[in-house]
Amino acid sequence: MTTSTDPRQTKIILDEDEQPTQWYNLLADLPTPPPPVLHPGTLEPVGPDDLAPLFPMDLIAQEVTTERYIDIPGAVLDVYRLWRPSPMYRAHRLEKALGTPARIYYKYEGVSPAGSHKPNTAVPQAYYNAQAGIRRLTTETGAGQWGTALAFACAQFGLECEIWQVRASYDQKPYRRMMIEVFGGTVHPSPSDLTEAGRRILAEHPDSTGSLGIAISEAVEVAAQNADTNYALGSVLNHVLLHQTVIGEEALLQLAKVGETPDLIVGCTGGGSNFGGLAFPFLREKLAGKMAPVIRAVEPSACPSLTRGVYAYDFGDTAGMTPLMKMHTLGHDFIPDPIHAGGLRYHGMSPLISHLKEEGLLEAVAKPQRECFAAGIQFARTEGIVPAPEPTHAIAAAIEEALRCKETGEAKVILTALCGHGHLDLPAYDAYLSGAMQDQALDDAAINEAIGALPPVPVG
Amino acid sequence: MTTSTDPRQTKIILDEDEQPTQWYNLLADLPTPPPPVLHPGTLEPVGPDDLAPLFPMDLIAQEVTTERYIDIPGAVLDVYRLWRPSPMYRAHRLEKALGTPARIYYKYEGVSPAGSHKPNTAVPQAYYNAQAGIRRLTTETGAGQWGTALAFACAQFGLECEIWQVRASYDQKPYRRMMIEVFGGTVHPSPSDLTEAGRRILAEHPDSTGSLGIAISEAVEVAAQNADTNYALGSVLNHVLLHQTVIGEEALLQLAKVGETPDLIVGCTGGGSNFGGLAFPFLREKLAGKMAPVIRAVEPSACPSLTRGVYAYDFGDTAGMTPLMKMHTLGHDFIPDPIHAGGLRYHGMSPLISHLKEEGLLEAVAKPQRECFAAGIQFARTEGIVPAPEPTHAIAAAIEEALRCKETGEAKVILTALCGHGHLDLPAYDAYLSGAMQDQALDDAAINEAIGALPPVPVG
Numbered sequence: 009m010t011t012s013t014d015p016r017q018t019k020i021i022l023d024e025d026e027q028p029t030q031w032y033n034l035l036a037d038l039p040t041p042p043p044p045v046l047h048p049g050t051l052e053p054v055g056p057d058d059l060a061p062l063f064p065m066d067l068i069a070q071e072v073t074t075e076r077y078i079d080i081p082g083a084v085l086d087v088y089r090l091w092r093p094s095p096m097y098r099a100h101r102l103e104k105a106l107g108t109p110a111r112i113y114y115k116y117e118g119v120s121p122a123g124s125h126k127p128n129t130a131v132p133q134a135y136y137n138a139q140a141g142i143r144r145l146t147t148e149t150g151a152g153q154w155g156t157a158l159a160f161a162c163a164q165f166g167l168e169c170e171i172w173q174v175r176a177s178y179d180q181k182p183y184r185r186m187m188i189e190v191f192g193g194t195v196h197p198s199p200s201d202l203t204e205a206g207r208r209i210l211a212e213h214p215d216s217t218g219s220l221g222i223a224i225s226e227a228v229e230v231a232a233q234n235a236d237t238n239y240a241l242g243s244v245l246n247h248v249l250l251h252q253t254v255i256g257e258e259a260l261l262q263l264a265k266v267g268e269t270p271d272l273i274v275g276c277t278g279g280g281s282n283f284g285g286l287a288f289p290f291l292r293e294k295l296a297g298k299m300a301p302v303i304r305a306v307e308p309s310a311c312p313s314l315t316r317g318v319y320a321y322d323f324g325d326t327a328g329m330t331p332l333m334k335m336h337t338l339g340h341d342f343i344p345d346p347i348h349a350g351g352l353r354y355h356g357m358s359p360l361i362s363h364l365k366e367e368g369l370l371e372a373v374a375k376p377q378r379e380c381f382a383a384g385i386q387f388a389r390t391e392g393i394v395p396a397p398e399p400t401h402a403i404a405a406a407i408e409e410a411l412r413c414k415e416t417g418e419a420k421v422i423l424t425a426l427c428g429h430g431h432l433d434l435p436a437y438d439a440y441l442s443g444a445m446q447d448q449a450l451d452d453a454a455i456n457e458a459i460g461a462l463p464p465v466p467v468g
Numbered sequence: 469m470t471t472s473t474d475p476r477q478t479k480i481i482l483d484e485d486e487q488p489t490q491w492y493n494l495l496a497d498l499p500t501p502p503p504p505v506l507h508p509g510t511l512e513p514v515g516p517d518d519l520a521p522l523f524p525m526d527l528i529a530q531e532v533t534t535e536r537y538i539d540i541p542g543a544v545l546d547v548y549r550l551w552r553p554s555p556m557y558r559a560h561r562l563e564k565a566l567g568t569p570a571r572i573y574y575k576y577e578g579v580s581p582a583g584s585h586k587p588n589t590a591v592p593q594a595y596y597n598a599q600a601g602i603r604r605l606t607t608e609t610g611a612g613q614w615g616t617a618l619a620f621a622c623a624q625f626g627l628e629c630e631i632w633q634v635r636a637s638y639d640q641k642p643y644r645r646m647m648i649e650v651f652g653g654t655v656h657p658s659p660s661d662l663t664e665a666g667r668r669i670l671a672e673h674p675d676s677t678g679s680l681g682i683a684i685s686e687a688v689e690v691a692a693q694n695a696d697t698n699y700a701l702g703s704v705l706n707h708v709l710l711h712q713t714v715i716g717e718e719a720l721l722q723l724a725k726v727g728e729t730p731d732l733i734v735g736c737t738g739g740g741s742n743f744g745g746l747a748f749p750f751l752r753e754k755l756a757g758k759m760a761p762v763i764r765a766v767e768p769s770a771c772p773s774l775t776r777g778v779y780a781y782d783f784g785d786t787a788g789m790t791p792l793m794k795m796h797t798l799g800h801d802f803i804p805d806p807i808h809a810g811g812l813r814y815h816g817m818s819p820l821i822s823h824l825k826e827e828g829l830l831e832a833v834a835k836p837q838r839e840c841f842a843a844g845i846q847f848a849r850t851e852g853i854v855p856a857p858e859p860t861h862a863i864a865a866a867i868e869e870a871l872r873c874k875e876t877g878e879a880k881v882i883l884t885a886l887c888g889h890g891h892l893d894l895p896a897y898d899a900y901l902s903g904a905m906q907d908q909a910l911d912d913a914a915i916n917e918a919i920g921a922l923p924p925v926p927v928g
Contacts, residue, residue: 019549100546187894434646
C-alpha cells in the first residue's frame with residue numbers, strides 16, 4: 009500500500025506481500041531464560057519424548073528452540089491470506105467521544121474465519137500435524153472460540169477434528185457448536201461416555217455440567233491412546249505464543265506506515281497468547297532500545313492470576329495431568345466465577361508472560377466486568393465493531409489511559425489488541441444492558457485454599 | 469495499494485484514498501426510463517410533496533434525479549472509512565475444491581458494522597435526515613439486518629432510532645435485537661400497542677406474531693404523525709440502490725487491479741439493493757460497450773418475484789399504504805414460506821431491477837434453499853467465511869456456473885456478491901446439517917390468488 013497522509017485515515021492496511029513470513033521467538037532475546045517445565049513424576053525438566061504422544065516433533069521443537077525467527081511454511085501463509093495481514097484502525101470516533109488528545113490504535117483479529125486470533129496458531133498446528141501423518145486432532149473448548157479455529161484449520165489440511173466442549177457451554181451457547189459443525193468439526197459435550205475420564209465423572213455425577221479440566225482430560229486421553237491422533241492447545245505454551253507474533257510483527261509495520269511509536273501497548277490476558285502475540289515484537293524493539301512503550305496486561309478481577317496469584321509451579325489443567333509449569337497461578341483447584349469473558353477464566357498464565365512479569369518487563373491490572381462491558385458498548389457505538397467480552401478488558405484499560413491523557417494533556421499513542429468480535433456473545437451485552445449483570449466478587453478464601461494446595465516443588 | 473502479481477494473491481484491497489467519492493445513478497444511462505411511481509388515490513405520478521412527510525428533500529431528490537453521479541458527503545465518507553473500501557477475494561480454495569478452470573471473485577460486505585451491505589445506505593439516510601433537522605428515524609425490520617444498520621447509522625449522527633420488529637423474529641432470533649440495542653436503537657415487537665395500527669391488530673388477534681406489512685404500518689404511522697420523525701427504508705427505492713453502487717464502483721477498480729474482466733456477475737435479490745449496488749456500475753460499462761458480462765439475479769424458489777411474478781403496478785407493503793410501483797410482484801397479499809433467507813422474503817422487487825429485467829438487461833434464476841445451504845457450507849469450509857443465508861443463493865449460482873465451466877473447459881471470470889456473514893444465522897445451518905430443513909414448496913394457488921387481487925391500474 010501507499011502511505012496516506014490524510015488525517016482522517018482510519019484503516020492501516022498491509023498488502024499480502026507485506027505479510028510477515030517468519031514468527032518471532034522471544035526466547036532468543038530474553039535477558040534471563042524462563043524456568044524449565046517439569047515432569048510431574050520426576051520433577052525433572054520434560055524432554056521431547058515426554059511430549060511426543062500428544063504433539064508432532066516440529067511443534068515440540070518450536071516449544072523449546074531459542075532461534076530468533078522461525079520461517080512460516082508456505083502452505084500456512086496461503087491460508088493466512090484469507091484474513092492476514094489483519095487491519096489496524098485509528099479509533100478517531102472513540103477518541104472524539106472521549107475528548108482525549110491521545111491517539112488510539114487497535115489491531116483487529118476478528119476478521120479471521122473463527123472471529124478471533126485463534127486461527128493464527130490453529131492453522132500451523134493443523135499443518136504440522138498433517139505433515140507428521142496425523143489423521144485427527146482432539147481438543148477441548150469452553151465457550152468455543154478455540155474449537156471453531158481448530159475445526160476450520162483441520163478442514164484446510166484434511167484432518168478430522170474432535171472437540172470436547174464443556175457441557176454447560178454446549179447447552180447454553182449453541183451458536184459456537186453450530187459454527188464448529190459448519191466447519192466440519194465434531195463436538196461432544198463433556199463429560200462424555202466416549203472416554204474413561206468422562207465415564208468416571210458421569211458415574212459419580214450423572215448431571216455434571218463439566219469443566220475445562222475434565223474436557224482436557226477427555227481430549228488428551230483420546231490423543232494419547234491413538235497413534236493417528238494428536239492433541240492441540242490454544243494458548244499458554246511457547247509455540248502457541250510464537251505463532252501469534254504475526255499480530256505484533258504486522259502492527260509494527262502498520263504503526264511505522266503512519267509514523268507512530270507506541271507509548272502504551274495494552275491487551276487482555278487469559279492464557280496469554282493474544283497479548284504475547286501483540287506485545288513480543290514490540291518488546292524485542294524495547295529490549296533493543298528502539299522504543300520504550302509501557303506494556304500492560306489486563307485481566308478480569310474475577311480471575312486475576314497476574315495481579316493476585318502466586319508465581320509457582322502448578323499444573324496446567326484442573327485434573328493435574330499436565331507437566332508442571334512455573335507461572336502466575338490462582339491454584340489449579342480454583343474455579344473462577346462465571347464471568348462472560350470465558351476466554352479469560354483460566355487459573356494460570358503462560359509461563360513466558362509470567363516470567364516477563366517477574367522480570368519487570370510488563371505490568372498488569374485487573375478490571376471488573378461491568379466497566380468492561382460499558383467500554384465495549386461505547387466502542388461499538390463509535391467504532392462500529394461489537395467486541396468480544398475478552399478484549400473489552402483491553403478497551404476499558406485503553407479508555408482509562410485516554411481519559412488520563414485528557415487530564416494531563418498528553419498526546420500518548422495507545423495500541424490495543426481487539427482480538428475478536430462479539431457476534432456470538434450478544435447475550436452477555438443483553439445481560440449488561442438489562443441490568444442483570446453483576447461484578448463477580450473475588451473469592452479470596454477459595455484462592456488461598458487453592459494456592460495452599462499447590463504441588464510441592466523444590467526450589468532451585 | 470500496489471498491484472501484486474503473485475498468483476496466490478487472495479485479497480484485492482483498495483486504500484481509503486481509492487474509495488469512490490460519488491454514487492452512480494443508473495437512471496442517467498437507461499435506454500428507456502422506468503414507469504413512474506403512482507399515487508394510490510389519484511393514480512397520478514407521485515411528486516416530492518407526497519413523500520415529504522416521510523423523507524427529507526435530499527433523499528426525495530435522489531429518488532428522481534437523472535444526474536449520472538451524486539457526490540457522497542464528506543461526513544458519510546468518514547463513516548464509510550470504518551469498513552470501506554470493502555475487500556474483494558479470489559476464491560482460490562473454493563475453485564480448487566470444485567476443480568474448475570473458472571476464476572471466482574467475491575465482493576464481501578460482511579465487514580461492515582451490521583455485517584451486511586445495509587449500512588451503505590443507512591449511513592447517508594441518517595446523515596441527510598440529521599441535516600434536515602430530524603431528531604428520530606423509524607423503520608421496520610424482519611430478521612433484523614436493516615434495523616442493525618440503521619441503529620448504527622443513527623448513533624453516528626445523534627439520531628434516535630426506533631424499530632418495529634416482526635414479533636416472530638423478535639421472539640425467535642433475539643441476537644439481532646440485542647445487537648440493535650448495543651448500537652443504541654430501541655426495538656418494539658410488532659404489532660405493538662404504541663400505534664393505532666398495532667392496537668387495531670392486537671384487538672383482533674391478541675397473539676399475532678406480526679408481519680413485515682404490519683411493522684411498516686407502525687413505523688410509517690409514527691413518522692407521519694411526528695414532525696421531528698422520519699421513516700427510512702432499506703431496499704427497493706431508487707435512492708437506496710443509488711447508495712449501494714459504492715459496491716460495484718469499488719469492484720470495478722478491484723478487478724482492474726488484477727487485470728480481469730467479468731464474464732458473469734451474480735447476486736441474490738430480495739428487494740434488489742445488494743444486487744443493484746454491485747451490478748449497476750458494471751451495467752454502465754456494458755451499455756458503453758466496454759465489457760459484456762452476463763448479469764444474473766438469483767432469488768429463492770419459495771419467493772420468485774422475477775421468475776414467477778407478473779410485471780404490474782402493486783403496493784410495496786402488505787397493508788396497501790404505499791404508492792403503487794410497477795415491479796415484478798407475487799401480489800402484496802402473498803406470504804412467502806418461512807425460508808431462512810429472511811432478506812429475500814419480499815413479494816415485490818425494486819422497480820429499477822424489474823425494469824432492467826423487462827428490458828432484457830439482466831436475467832434471473834431461482835434456487836431452493838437446501839442447494840443454497842450446501843453451497844454455503846462448502847464455501848465456509850474452503851474460504852473461511854460463513855455466509856448469510858441470502859448470499860448462499862448467489863454462491864450456489866456461482867458454483868453452478870463454475871461446474872459448467874469444468875465441463876466445457878471455459879476459464880470464465882465470475883464475480884459474486886457476498887453481501888453478509890451468517891454469524892447470527894447459525895441456527896439455519898444447524899437445521900440444514902441436522903436434516904431438519906425442507907425445500908419449501910411453492911404455493912402456486914396462493915400466488916395466483918395474490919396476483920389476481922392486484923390493484924387495477926389503467927395501462928399507458
